[in-house]
Amino acid sequence: MRRIHVGNALSAFGLGFTVPYLYVYVAQVRGLGAMTAGLVLAVFAVAALLVLPFAGRAIVRHGPLPVLLASLVTAALGALSLGLAASAGAVLLSAAALGAGQAVMQPALATMIVDCSTVETRSRAFAMQFFLQNLGLGVGGLIGGHFVDTARVSSFTLLFAIEAVVFLLLVVLMSTIRMPRSPRTGDAPAGAGQSARGSWKQLLRNRAMVQLCVLGFVLFFACYGQFESGLSAYGVEAAGISTSTLGTALAANTFMIVAAQFAVLKVVERRRRSRVIAAVGLIWALAWAAAAYAGLGHVSHVMATAAFVSTYALFGLGEAMLSPTVAPLVADLAPDGLAGQYNSAFALVKQLALALGPAVGGPLAASLPGPYVVTFLAFSLLISVLALRLGRGLTPVQDHPWAARSRVVARGGPVTEAPATKA
Numbered sequence: 001m002r003r004i005h006v007g008n009a010l011s012a013f014g015l016g017f018t019v020p021y022l023y024v025y026v027a028q029v030r031g032l033g034a035m036t037a038g039l040v041l042a043v044f045a046v047a048a049l050l051v052l053p054f055a056g057r058a059i060v061r062h063g064p065l066p067v068l069l070a071s072l073v074t075a076a077l078g079a080l081s082l083g084l085a086a087s088a089g090a091v092l093l094s095a096a097a098l099g100a101g102q103a104v105m106q107p108a109l110a111t112m113i114v115d116c117s118t119v120e121t122r123s124r125a126f127a128m129q130f131f132l133q134n135l136g137l138g139v140g141g142l143i144g145g146h147f148v149d150t151a152r153v154s155s156f157t158l159l160f161a162i163e164a165v166v167f168l169l170l171v172v173l174m175s176t177i178r179m180p181r182s183p184r185t186g187d188a189p190a191g192a193g194q195s196a197r198g199s200w201k202q203l204l205r206n207r208a209m210v211q212l213c214v215l216g217f218v219l220f221f222a223c224y225g226q227f228e229s230g231l232s233a234y235g236v237e238a239a240g241i242s243t244s245t246l247g248t249a250l251a252a253n254t255f256m257i258v259a260a261q262f263a264v265l266k267v268v269e270r271r272r273r274s275r276v277i278a279a280v281g282l283i284w285a286l287a288w289a290a291a292a293y294a295g296l297g298h299v300s301h302v303m304a305t306a307a308f309v310s311t312y313a314l315f316g317l318g319e320a321m322l323s324p325t326v327a328p329l330v331a332d333l334a335p336d337g338l339a340g341q342y343n344s345a346f347a348l349v350k351q352l353a354l355a356l357g358p359a360v361g362g363p364l365a366a367s368l369p370g371p372y373v374v375t376f377l378a379f380s381l382l383i384s385v386l387a388l389r390l391g392r393g394l395t396p397v398q399d400h401p402w403a404a405r406s407r408v409v410a411r412g413g414p415v416t417e418a419p420a421t422k423a
Helices: 002-029 033-062 064-084 088-115 122-147 153-175 190-197 199-205 207-222 230-237 243-268 273-296 301-322 326-333 339-367 369-391 401-411
Strands: none
Touching: 002 033, 002 064, 002 088, 002 122, 002 153, 033 064, 033 088, 033 339, 064 088, 064 153, 088 122, 088 326, 088 339, 122 153, 122 243, 122 301, 122 326, 199 207, 199 339, 207 273, 207 326, 207 339, 207 369, 230 243, 230 273, 230 301, 230 339, 230 369, 243 301, 273 301, 273 326, 273 369, 326 339, 339 369
């Protein structure tokens, strides 16, 4: 588990090390223009959407470790070739390889956490994963910024080469892991193979998982999909926030996650998961209300700045509450041997929301700031409604595992899980 967490941190470091500078690299340093740079960012999202459905099936059939190693090698080749690419075609192909590799890493690592944890330790394991991911992204972006020089192509070549080396080092580290034995579709007899081929149909028949995917789409669309697009455009246009203040707001978000993650965990893991997610919806509604105050409240610049930074901090608090809640719930809804399929499906929903969020939020925030904040405040309240509705379809072990374990232990009996497929 420690090596898996190191893998999470280093993969996030690689992402933060280069992705913030992709636009500048393609548009200015390589001189390929804003259109090509925009296409590169779109290719990242499209590549992820294309590979994630197949990644889930591969994880189920072959296990998460081989899939992770393949994704790391693919990402390393993509990063190295991106640093050397000089034409638009080469840049787009390299970005596709890098985006596909990085997209597959997350469900593979999440499935490894599921296989190496128990119901008792899973929430803490995913909280640690989220903490290290944010730390890796922040440190990667900070260090990467000291390498780049827009006047020297070689500085970006070095940047991408270092990222490739990080991924290859991860290949070596992950190769030393011996995963515990878990069910694979390849282990099943011929009669069970048919159900493996219909694993997507099986997932779609799991009503609770479908509800969670809908809820997850709204979560990522209304929060993560707005960070660097709609919300930042709203802050600049409506609230008069400077670019330096945007950096401060993002730092406040990261600081809140790092500071609150394990304090929040002690409270969250003893509560019903559905109610925790519902509480996050209310917190994010408060965040959007603070954003409305900053941009539409006709207040002083100091008050607007404080309210806008508070918006990002409140989002961070909600994220810290979600990390030990949503990912373990996905794992507990998955039948034996299909955790990879379920993790990949949820990652696919997340990627779709992250692709559509900026496309919808950015133009709306720039042209109609009032309707923008009202719309996403309503989305946040919708999160609470969907979460409470989801809770009615979960078994006690899925919704409140800590209480279920406590009752069983108090009676002196074994801890067992209810069948996930009945959710």
